[in-house]
Amino acid sequence: xxxxxxxxxxxxxxxxxxxxxxxxxxxxxxxxxxxxxxxxxxxxxxxxxxxxxxxxxxxxxxxxxxxxxxxxxxxxxxxxxxxxxxxx
Numbered sequence: 001x002x003x004x005x006x007x008x009x010x011x012x013x014x015x016x017x018x019x020x021x022x023x024x025x026x027x028x029x030x031x032x033x034x035x036x037x038x039x040x041x042x043x044x045x046x047x048x049x050x051x052x053x054x055x056x057x058x059x060x061x062x063x064x065x066x067x068x069x070x071x072x073x074x075x076x077x078x079x080x081x082x083x084x085x086x087x088x
Contacts, residue, residue, distance in 0.1 A: 002030055002031050002032050002077075003031075004027070004029070004031055004076075005031070005080070007080050007084060008031045008076055008077060008080045009026060009027065010080075011076060011079055011080045011083065012026035012027070012029040012076055013026040014050075014053055014054070014057060015029065015035075015040075015050065015076070016029075018049050018050060018053040019042070019046055019049060019050070021040075024040070029076050030076070031075060031076045031077040031080070032075055032076075032077055033075060033076070034074065034075060035073055035074065035075060035076065035079070036073065039075075047073055050073075050079075051069075054083055058083050058087050059087065060082075060083050060086045060087055062082075068082065069082075
């Protein structure tokens with residue numbers, strides 16, 4: 001398992017809180033594991049909830065039709081990097 005950066009841990013904590021993940025702690029989310037499918041097993045409703053939380057907490061708008069948004073949701077690392085680059 002890769003070690004989380006401070007920013008990745010903050011994002012992982014957001015995921016756990018927003019999605020009410022009971023079976024995993026923020027520290028257990030590997031930055032390089034997939035968020036959807038075989039990784040955390042998130043779905044499109046989870047993505048909407050995450051996007052809303054990111055908008056509220058970081059001021060970053062994520063548009064479903066934007067290819068960079070799809071790429072951002074691949075892993076914890078890519079989501080953290082996307083928010084870091086687009087923060088208001």
